[in-house]
Amino acid sequence: MNTPIFRAFAVPLTAxxxxxxxxxxxxxxxxxxxxxxxxxxxxxxxxxxxxxxxPKAVRRAVKVSPLSVAAxxxxxxxxxxxxxxxxxxxFMTGLWIEPHLFGITVPLSTVMLFDAGVYLVVVGAVTAxxxxxxxxxx
Amino acid sequence: xxxxxxxxxxxxxxxPFLGAVVAPVLAGxxxxxxxxxxxxxxxxxxxxxxxxxxxxxxxxxxxxxxxWVPSYNLSFSWYLDGLSLTFALLVTGIxxxxxLYAGGYLKGHVLQGRFLAFLFLFMGAMLGLVVSDSFLxxxxxxxxxxxxxxxxxxxxxxxxxxxxxxxxxxxxxGGGGLFLLAGLLLLWNVTxxxxxxxxxxxxxxxxxxxxxxxxxxxxxxxxxTKSAQFPFHAWLPNAMEAPTPVSAYLHSATMVKAGIYxxxxxxxxxxxxxxxxxxxxxFGGLTLIVGAVMAVGESDLKRMLAYTTLASLGLLVxxxxxxxxxxxxxxxxxxxxxxxxxGAFFMLAGILDHETGSRDITALGGLVSAMPLTFxxxxxxxxxxxxxxxxxxxxxxxxxxxxxAGGNLRAILLxxxxxxxxxxxFAAAFVIALKPFLGAxxxxxxxxxxxxxxxxxxxxxxxxxxxxxxxxxxRFHALFSTPMASAVRAAPAPVEIGPMPHFGLPLLLSVVTIxxxxxxxxxxxxxxPAVALLVATLSPGPDAAFDEFIAGLLALAxxxxxxxxxxxxxxxxxxxxxxxxxxxxxxxALYGEWPAWxxxxxxxxxxxxxxxxxxxxxGAVITARQRLTAIVALGIQGxxxxxxxxxxxxxxxxxxxxxxxxxxxxxxxxVMMRLRLSVxxxxxxxxxxxxxxxxxxxxxxxxxxxxxxxxxxxxxALSLFFGQWSRVIAHGRNVVNVIIVDFRGTxxxxxxxxxxAAGLAVLALxxxxxxxxxxA
Numbered sequence: 001m002n003t004p005i006f007r008a009f010a011v012p013l014t015a016x017x018x019x020x021x022x023x024x025x026x027x028x029x030x031x032x033x034x035x036x037x038x039x040x041x042x043x044x045x046x047x048x049x050x051x052x053x054x055p056k057a058v059r060r061a062v063k064v065s066p067l068s069v070a071a072x073x074x075x076x077x078x079x080x081x082x083x084x085x086x087x088x089x090x091f092m093t094g095l096w097i098e099p100h101l102f103g104i105t106v107p108l109s110t111v112m113l114f115d116a117g118v119y120l121v122v123v124g125a126v127t128a129x130x131x132x133x134x135x136x137x138x
Numbered sequence: 139x140x141x142x143x144x145x146x147x148x149x150x151x152x153x154p155f156l157g158a159v160v161a162p163v164l165a166g167x168x169x170x171x172x173x174x175x176x177x178x179x180x181x182x183x184x185x186x187x188x189x190x191x192x193x194x195x196x197x198x199x200x201x202x203x204x205x206w207v208p209s210y211n212l213s214f215s216w217y218l219d220g221l222s223l224t225f226a227l228l229v230t231g232i233x234x235x236x237x238l239y240a241g242g243y244l245k246g247h248v249l250q251g252r253f254l255a256f257l258f259l260f261m262g263a264m265l266g267l268v269v270s271d272s273f274l275x276x277x278x279x280x281x282x283x284x285x286x287x288x289x290x291x292x293x294x295x296x297x298x299x300x301x302x303x304x305x306x307x308x309x310x311x312g313g314g315g316l317f318l319l320a321g322l323l324l325l326w327n328v329t330x331x332x333x334x335x336x337x338x339x340x341x342x343x344x345x346x347x348x349x350x351x352x353x354x355x356x357x358x359x360x361x362x363t364k365s366a367q368f369p370f371h372a373w374l375p376n377a378m379e380a381p382t383p384v385s386a387y388l389h390s391a392t393m394v395k396a397g398i399y400x401x402x403x404x405x406x407x408x409x410x411x412x413x414x415x416x417x418x419x420x421f422g423g424l425t426l427i428v429g430a431v432m433a434v435g436e437s438d439l440k441r442m443l444a445y446t447t448l449a450s451l452g453l454l455v456x457x458x459x460x461x462x463x464x465x466x467x468x469x470x471x472x473x474x475x476x477x478x479x480x481g482a483f484f485m486l487a488g489i490l491d492h493e494t495g496s497r498d499i500t501a502l503g504g505l506v507s508a509m510p511l512t513f514x515x516x517x518x519x520x521x522x523x524x525x526x527x528x529x530x531x532x533x534x535x536x537x538x539x540x541x542x543a544g545g546n547l548r549a550i551l552l553x554x555x556x557x558x559x560x561x562x563x564f565a566a567a568f569v570i571a572l573k574p575f576l577g578a579x580x581x582x583x584x585x586x587x588x589x590x591x592x593x594x595x596x597x598x599x600x601x602x603x604x605x606x607x608x609x610x611x612x613r614f615h616a617l618f619s620t621p622m623a624s625a626v627r628a629a630p631a632p633v634e635i636g637p638m639p640h641f642g643l644p645l646l647l648s649v650v651t652i653x654x655x656x657x658x659x660x661x662x663x664x665x666x667p668a669v670a671l672l673v674a675t676l677s678p679g680p681d682a683a684f685d686e687f688i689a690g691l692l693a694l695a696x697x698x699x700x701x702x703x704x705x706x707x708x709x710x711x712x713x714x715x716x717x718x719x720x721x722x723x724x725x726x727a728l729y730g731e732w733p734a735w736x737x738x739x740x741x742x743x744x745x746x747x748x749x750x751x752x753x754x755x756x757g758a759v760i761t762a763r764q765r766l767t768a769i770v771a772l773g774i775q776g777x778x779x780x781x782x783x784x785x786x787x788x789x790x791x792x793x794x795x796x797x798x799x800x801x802x803x804x805x806x807x808x809v810m811m812r813l814r815l816s817v818x819x820x821x822x823x824x825x826x827x828x829x830x831x832x833x834x835x836x837x838x839x840x841x842x843x844x845x846x847x848x849x850x851x852x853x854x855a856l857s858l859f860f861g862q863w864s865r866v867i868a869h870g871r872n873v874v875n876v877i878i879v880d881f882r883g884t885x886x887x888x889x890x891x892x893x894x895a896a897g898l899a900v901l902a903l904x905x906x907x908x909x910x911x912x913x914a
Binding site for chain 1: 789790793798800801804805808809812871872874876878879880884886887891893894897898900901904
């Protein structure tokens with residue numbers, strides 16, 4: 001699979017897929033998408049990159065271990081659920097704030113943080129599996 | 139009771155756990171001197187419980203607690219009546235003394251802090267056990283005492299014997315705890331309450347219930363394992379591998395009495411029936427005789443004491459099962475006397491071991507000149523244990539004989555058993571109290587000298603308490619004995635016995651006991667080998683049986699593992715799909731509920747094309763010669779399914795399906811390369827046939843299930859609910875996503891935890907493979 005054409009296309013394609021994955025994550029609440037699908041798209045992007053340049057290159061580029069990303073996402077999701085305790089509401093109650101930034105209303109919520117956590121878990125875990133399977137044996 | 143008192147009691151219950159946290163820090167900084175400061179914590183608890191004595195002695199139990207899971211009636215709640223309070227005082231009072239003693243005993247030990255932390259953990263657990271009102275709390279603390287006992291017995295974990303003893307204690311007492319759980323659950327089912335204070339008044343209903351015997355047997359299993367009744371007693375003598383403070387505290391004064399506590403606690407609910415009055419005296423009597431005989435046959439000080447403890451526990455069980463009100467009072471008195479003198483005795487044995495380097499009774503002699511104070515305290519403990527006036531042990535023994543003596547066969551049998559057991563214990567007590575101190579001086583590994591105050595203070599206080607309690611008996615009975623006996627019997631039970639001997643049958647029996655005891659004492663050296671011979675003749679005993687049991691259990695586990703985990707993927711897959719097919723076909727066949735052939739809507743050309751793609755993909759999977767082709771073809775079929783989802787307006791589902799199919803193809807391919815499977819799938823024709831049948835079975839089974847599901851009328855309640863509220867209360871128009879992250883967010887949290895764990899597991903498996911290959 002190491003053809004020059006594939007390699008040449010892999011970089012912009014990966015970048016596009018990553019941006020698309022973020023877009024899918026953020027639009028998910030109102031249109032098809034969400035953390036789970038976005039995470040899968042991002043994982044596919046990393047798998048593509050690994051197919052073109054090898055898993056070592058992906059690890060170098062990402063810098064942190066994919067599984068730590070998953071763990072971080074899981075913690076973020078837990079924290080998102082705990083916010084409601086501050087408002088004296090049951091675990092996982094969604095809280096919303098709508099601050100006005102630069103004249104635009106930006107709805108922010110613990111639900112969004114939770115979805116981002118889902119995204120990170122899926123990216124991290126699937127990428128970790130894909131890279132580990134692809135790596136040459138020592 | 140005011141709310142401030144609730145908090146104070148809670149604090150008294152938590153203080154030992156606080157001790158567990160600070161002990162390592164303090165011991166690390168101040169060494170043995172930290173014991174003085176640490177002993178303050180249980181002493182404070184002790185004082186708090188003392189302050190409750192007048193109220194409880196007045197007949198008003200102290201209760202309190204906090205709700206835990208109110209919807210299940212679970213609470214952290216305590217119920218302090220005379221019984222619980224006496225136990226709480228023993229646990230905290232002796233606990234404070236033991237901390238001091240442990241400070242002196244393990245002076246300079248590297249892990250003294252850890253030891254004290256374990257000791258405090260146990261103290262907190264034991265305290266929780268005896269004050270618990272809620273069943274759940276009782277069970278949790280019960281198992282916690284087993285676990286902390288495991289840690290303490292195995293403290294010296296570099297010795298094999300200590301590890302074995304710790305494991306044995308954990309298996310037997312922790313296993314008994316499971317019986318307790320079952321018993322309490324059954325009790326809950328019968329009485330419909332989850333708290334001791336509420337369950338006890340159900341005694342009559344419970345005894346009439348068909349489940350009575352089951353509850354009783356389960357509770358007895360728990361009590362007998364914890365209180366080391368024959369034949370579950372082997373762990374107690376072996377537990378002497380623990381450092382002596384542990385033996386003194388856990389294995390004489392407190393933990394082994396947890397079983398007795400349970401029997402006393404449930405006496406109003408379960409006691410007094412024919413089954414109770416047959417089982418308890420039989421096992422108690424057996425334990426009494428076995429323990430007393432073995433004690434005379436031992437030469438190791440601590441093991442001798444352990445066997446006498448066994449005998450005492452047997453005596454307590456026998457008394458509780460003897461029937462009659464006096465027997466309960468006798469058990470109450472004996473329990474208190476035993477906690478005082480046996481705790482002291484163990485600590486004294488520890489002093490001898492510590493200061494001379496030996497605890498073999500035959501290797502010690504003439505120590506009175508070197509250790510006069512230790513001798514005096516030992517003598518006081520022995521007098522109480524031997525049941526001589528004016529010590530508290532005498533009161534207990536008089537009450538025992540007054541309660542048991544009678545004209546019928548049962549009474550005579552019980553009395554004879556108890557007289558024999560007591561005589562043997564009397565002999566053992568004076569063997570320990572006199573043999574090491576009198577006679578010719580024998581050379582010891584260490585030059586003997588008097589113990590430091592940290593060591594002798596605790597046994598001295600306990601021995602003195604045994605004397606003071608007897609001398610001030612009217613006051614002591616009013617404050618402790620009577621409330622405790624009344625709590626056990628759930629009726630007023632005034633205790634009146636005093637330290638002055640009265641002529642009568644009990645005194646006569648006491649004299650017989652002492653005379654027989656002196657006889658055994660004189661013959662002790664000659665009896666020891668005789669008992670050893672007897673034990674050798676009767677062996678293998680329960681101790682060896684335990685090893686057999688563990689070995690058998692491990693062998694069984696290995697066999698089951700080999701059967702269920704053959705380690706071949708092909709077998710796993712065959713089992714899974716065969717089960718799936720069987721489940722899907724057998725159920726409708728049994729109930730005769732096959733789905734009817736549904737009416738299909740006419741197929742649109744676009745749909746027909748997608749179906750064709752899916753079928754072509756499947757055909758390619760089946761006919762492909764190369765594995766890689768099959769994997770990619772499987773992906774084609776998956777994509778076709780995704781397109782079908784799009785047709786039926788499930789964009790999120792379709793989207794996910796696309797991504798999952800893509801990644802599956804990639805990862806499957808990588809796995810195939812990684813496992814170095816041959817490019818071509820070569821299966822024997824017979825196996826092809828079997829695999830094909832399984833695949834068809836599973837596939838058609840799922841078709842049946844789907845058809846059957848479609849037959850049930852569609853209930854739009856949920857769709858309507860989510861459609862209506864998703865935008866309004868969850869601020870999202872994409873219902874699927876709102877369900878995932880908000881309405882059912884906790885499910886998702888669980889799912890992503892599974893995804894993370896799966897990632898970890900895959901990495902672990904791959905790493906294990908590669909390291910194994912690296913080594914080979």
